[in-house]
Amino acid sequence: MTTLDIDERQLQVRSVDVTEDSIIFDMVDGRRIVAPLWWYPRLAKASSEQRAKGEILPFGDAVGWEEIDEYISAKALIIGGAAPGAIPPAQAAE
Secondary structure, three states: OOOOOOOOOHHHHEEEOOOEEEEEEEEEEEEEEOOOOHHHHHHOOOOOOHHHHOOOOOOEEEEEEEOOOOEEEEHHHHHOOOOOOOOHHHHHOO
16 A cells, blocks of 8 residues: 655645636645635635635645635645535536
8 A cells, every 4th residue: 555645845835726616726846736616615605705815824734714714735635535515516416
């Protein structure tokens, strides 16, 4: 079995953007990590104004949207996987 070993220095977020269908972390080391917005139901349901209020947290490895009580770490995006309660759009349409 292989484990994912992530150096904490690789987790520094430079900026965050939330589009209509994605959350995007631009990392200090030049990487861009993109995840589907539906993975994070609170963020997906938030207004565009609320989504724009994401702030990089003090250690630099996560972003928070205090108004909607959503916090997403760079590690979570790298590892991948939807938050509890997330429903893929195809299933939600059924």
